[in-house]
Structures are given as structure tokens and as C-alpha cells.
Amino acid sequence: MKALMLVSELEDYTISFANGVAQHLQVALAVPHRRYANLASAFDPAVDLHLLDWPRHRSLANPWFLHQLTRLIRNERPNVIHLLSNSTLWLNFAAPFWRPIPLVTTVHDVDVHPGDSDTRKLPAWAPQLMVRQSGHVVVHGEGLKQLVLERYSKSPDRVHVLSHPAIHRYAELARHHKMARGPADGTLRVLLFGRIFAYKGLEHLVRAEAMLKDQLPNLRITVAGRGDDPWIFQPLMGETGRYDIRNRFIEDMEVAQLFLDADMVVLPYTEASQSGVLNLAAAFGKPVIVTDVGELRATVLPNGLGMVVRPGDVEQLASAIRTLADNSELRSSFGTSALAWATGPNSPEQVGAQAAAVYREVVGACE
Template sequence: MRILYLSPYPPARDGIGTYTHVLAHAVRARGHEIAVIAARPDPGAPEEVVGALGGGGEATLRAAVARFRPDVVHVQFAVPAFGARSLEVARRPATPGVPVVATLHEVSRDTALLRGPGRALYRRLASGCDRLIVHTRAARDTLAALGLDAEATVIPHFSSPPPPATGTAAGLRTRFGLGDDRVLLAFGHIHVSKGLDDLVRAVATLPPATLAGVRVVVAGAVRRRHGPFRVFEARDYLHEAAVRRLARRHGLRDRLVFTGYVPDGDIAAWFDAAAAVVLPYRDAEQSGVANLARAFGVPVIATTVGGLAELFEGSPWAIPPGAPDRLATAISDLLTTTPRTGGTTRTPVTDLDTVAARTIAVYEAVRGRLTPGNRPDAP
């Protein structure tokens, strides 16, 4: 088959772009042809990128379809991924006779944040798709609450292999002055919904003897936004500033380390350095960070929101959101029951081969079901 992806894509710094890159290459490795229409133009894009939305919009997609002649178009969607072009993407692509699949990466978060307009946006997108994919049962429940009739398939987020390591845990400890302290790692984009303020409040209540040997490392930066969605970027910067102030107020300035953007070569090293990964999220669709932590064998403390509740069902370190006291208890318990360094035993995760196979099965299903004579028209 020939699969055309519509998605953010490397070298853009975007988690969905990374997901698409890994998935597309896994699909290619299984003997299929791939091409990509990127969310935004970039002169450093790899050879499979045959266009970008840029200012061309639907015309760009239509031209790519004419040149590549895909059997399936696969949209990787979240509002932050496309910003001001989200409505443009949500309109049924100009792909007559070609089935459209959409993976909805943040349907619960987007509709909660954008409310009525967000729900209308997702209904519009769903009306133009032949199959929807979500990562969790909670996301599928969100679709049901929206009253969508589209068929939805749950395919869990895979644990993508990290880029080749160029840094080491010892090097990071030296660079950021961590010494021998145990690292509680908050990895990924800084976002107001990720509960960093709850983490600071929890750490502030740790016993002095425990606190003296702990550092909280926030390894990541605020996600760049575009167009009118830059207001959310500004909100996340304000959140970061508030977290820093909170840390100073609690006397934790030297216990909290912000690294800024993490180069690909340092990703594995940060997980190697971590005693635990902490996900004090207040809402979440799913978490690639959680899957990375599980693949590296690093213990995870996570709130029971969205797909995290499914992922860590039965874990002794699964806690309710917005409860710094429970978070502090979980941190203390983990630090007293696990080794000083992150573990190396890998726990079961949804592997890439399984996700690629199940995604290809969706392609085959929509391709076999839809013919030019029975393809539904967009309302």
C-alpha cells in the first residue's frame, strides 16, 4: 500500500511528529510506501516529506495526492500540532476515492480546553474520516460523549526507541551539578496541565533527611505554538515562572533544576540518571514519557488521569491528581523501596511492531471496505 501522512514531522520538535516518523518508518519496513505532508515547511525535512501545509493548505494536499496516489491518507491530529490550521485539517481532505484515517492524540485535553469550539472541531474532523484511532479507552469514551458515530479503534501508544545516545548520566550530573542526589525526573514539554506546582508542593513536605538527597529535574521546555495559539504558549511560560516562584517560597530553589530543551542524544542519559519519573498530570490523553520510562525500566509515579489510569492500573505509585500530600507519600515510599539508581529491567510495553501491525490492519480494513461507489460524502 501507499500511505500519505498528514502530520507534524521532524526536524520539528513535536512529540506527534516523532510518533509519526517512527510509525511511518515501521510501516515502510513492512514493505509499504510512505510520504508525508508536514504541518509546516522546513528546509531540513527528510526525503519522504513531499510537501507542507504552509500557505497552500488543501491545494498542497490535493497536489500531493495527485502525485503520490495514496491508498490511504492518515492524519495525525491534535490542536497544538496544527495550531491555526486545525480547522483546515479538520475539513475533509480533497481525496476523492481515498479513505482517510485519523489518529486523535489529545481529544480529551483539546475538547476540555477549547470547550464548545473544540467539540465542534472534532465532530467536523470525524465526519470526514473513515476510521478514527485513539490511544486509550478513556479517549474512546470522550468520543462517545461527543455523540460521534465514527468507528474508533484503540491502539495504545508505543514505546518508541530513543535516538542514539551521545550523552551519559554521569555527564549530565556534572553539567547540572546534581552530585549523587537521587533524580525525580519530570520529562517533556512544560505545560500547565502537567502539575509541576503539585510536585513542588509535594517535595516541600518531604522529611529533611530525604529532601537533602533529592533533586527534581524538569527536563524540557515550553512547547512552541503558532498563530493565535501562542496565547497558550504564553500561559505555559507564566506557569513555569509561577513554579519557580513557588520553589523559592518553599526554599527549594537548589532542589529544582530546569534543563531547557533536551537534545535527542541526552534522552537516554536522563532516564538512566533518574531514580523515578514523576507524572503529576492534572489531565492527560496518554504519555509517550510514561512509555519511555517503562521501556527503560525506570519506576513511575503517575496520577490516574486519562490513559495513565489504564497504563498504571494496580501500581502502588498511582495517585489521584491534584493531591500533593498523596504525591509526597508516593515519592517517600518509592525512594525507600527502590535502588538508588534507575532500574534496568524492562517492564512489558506495547511494542512498535504490534502498533505498526495493528495500524496497517486498519489501513487494509478501510481500503477494502471503501470503493468509489460506496464512499460516504462529507456532510
């Protein structure tokens, strides 16, 4: 069996997912050259990687690109096509020409996150139309499955739950380069990583830090990632020297060092579906503090990855940080469980096996 995967972004997810599935069946992956050329070495050799001149969604070159892409699909003759995201506008117009090959689409977020200016550039109808055109849909949790069932009136046997696989490439990069944690200086490092938009809850973390300035004088908050300017919360920061703000794109080696140095990773989100950051932190064996939104509770608690607090509850967030700060054994226990989860049931290989089973079910239903 061969699966042909298409995606225009989501590099970390795509690398983990494609590498995992390639352990169980043939995988061809078509992605934009501009985003993936420098990442080609991160793919397992079993992945048949096609780096395409994939235009941006406002480009007039898209019709010709779709023609070329359809030719590629016909040449590859896959048993199933899997769109790893429903956020590529132009694929809506090509999908009808791929029939009768069954089409599967992964929906990472049923609704656009508040303040997510990247995703809002796409017309609202585009991701919805792609879901409606797809015979089968993949989501990353039972709660998200229910949302899709309600939103799109899909049959339950056509909506499949596959976990977001652990993201190992940064931890592997750290091992390859023999990177080590920075020297112990008594500092407790809390990391908020990723695109810094409103729903990421930075304001709540800043307010929690202010509550801890006397109890945890050695606390240091690192905020790393592009997006909204974190310094808009400067009036709420007690001492700016307790913050390490990196409001920009973070290169791979720097990502690895940030996670090596972190004592805990916080996800104080006010809204979310799931989180790639959670899956990255697990690969480093880092404990997490997350809010009870989307699939985060259902992922963190059963697997012993860390602590869960109410979204927007600054006092509870501060208390959780204090608890982990004061208890190195608890941090270690959560971290050990996280690494076991990332290399075991949520490893790319295990998620890939589940995906392969979904593909066989989808193809079997079409025969």
C-alpha cells in the same frame, strides 16, 4: 497496500508510529520541512518521506499548499490516508477532495488540556470538524474511545484503539553516542519533563518535595521543558538548590542525558489523555509515578511500569516518591518491566502491525 500519513507536528510520535507501520506495508509520510528536516535520519529508510513547504495556519499560502498536497496524494495513489493528528486547521478544506480514499484521523486529546496555550491557538471547531469528516478514528485507549463515541456519535466499529508506541529515538541516540549516566554522588533525581503547562501538576510536585525535605535530603527535582515559568512556585520551594529548572526547549542530546540520569520520572498531571513522556521513559527503562487520569492508570498498572496516585493528592505523591527512593529493587523491577513493554508489546513494530490491521479493515469496509 500503501498508507499516506499527514501531520504538521508531533515529531516523536510520528517517527515511532511511521517507522513501526513501515515494517508491515508501504508508508508515505508528508510533513513540514521546517519541523522535520533535521529529523530525516531518524526515519526508517522504508518510510517514503516528503518534506513539504507546509505553511503555518495563519498563512495566506495555505490554499496553494492544499492544491499541491492534493496533487501529491493523487500521484501517490494510497489505499488509505491517515491524519496523525486532528489539529491542523486547513486540512479540513482539502479532505473532501481526497474522496473516495478512506480517511482515518488520530485524536490524541478529545478535549484541550487546561492551560495548554499551544493547542488553544486553534479554533475549537477545526479539530472537531476533522473528526466528523473522517470515516474512521484512532484513539489511544478504551476510555478515550468512549469519549469519542459520546462526543461524535461514531459507530463503535469506526473508532479504533491503538497504543501510543514507545519513543526510542533518544535511547538510541544515547547508545549511538555511548552516553552514560552521570557519576554516582548519592543524589536521587526525579524528572518532570515536557511542556510545562497548568495541567502537568508542577505545583503538586513542589508541595510534595517540601514534605520530603527532611526524609530525603538528597532529593533533586529536575523540571525540563518550555511553557509556564516554574519559578512562580518558588515561595513553595523549601530550598531552591534542590531544583534544576530548565524552562526552555531541550535539545535531543540533553533529553537523552536527562533520562539517563533520572532515578524516576513523575507525571503528576491533573488532566491528561495519555503521555508521550511515559513512552519515552519506558524506552530508557525508567520507573514512573503517574496520576490516575486519562489512560495512565490503564497503561501503567497492567504493565508494571510504576505507581499510580490520585490527581492533586500531594501526600500520596510524596509517599510514592519516598517509596521508590527507599527501594532500589522496586525501581529496578519497574524499570525492567518498562523496558520489556517498550521493546515488546508497545514497540513501534507491534503497534505498527496493529495499525496495518486497522488499515486493511478500513479499506475492506470501503470495497
